[in-house]
Amino acid sequence: MESRFDLAYNAAHALSLAALRWHGYRSENRYQVFQCLAHTLKLEPLQWRALSQAHNKRNLAEYEGGLDVDGALLDALIRSAQVVLNGVTALGPVHR
Structure with missing residues (x-):
């Protein structure tokens, strides 16, 4: 379950960052990328x-060493990533 969480979280972050960059913005803050959605x-x-909740869990795991993920959070994360x-697919190619 932990590896599925990690993969889904990183995919959601990369896609969220892609949406932000499609609009011409950048962010060094992982949390802001989700807020901007x-x-x-x-x-x-x-x-x-x-x-955002998944981000908080990820931070706890990253900085305090333990990842406590339940099935409901993982399911919500996967649905949100989808x-x-x-949404990113619907944006289409970047217009320069």
Whole structure:
């Protein structure tokens, strides 16, 4: 479950960063990338908050050493990552 969480989280982050960059912005802050989804992909708060919660879990694991993931959070993370994937795909190619 931990490796699935890690893969889903990193995929969601990379896709969220892609959406931000599609709009011409950059961020060094992992959390802000998720917060901006309300603007970059018009995500509902429920969707980006699931990613925010996953980010908090990831930080605890990264800085305190333990990852406590339950099935409900993992499912919400995967669903949210799919929504972000669909949103990024719908953006189309970058117009320069």
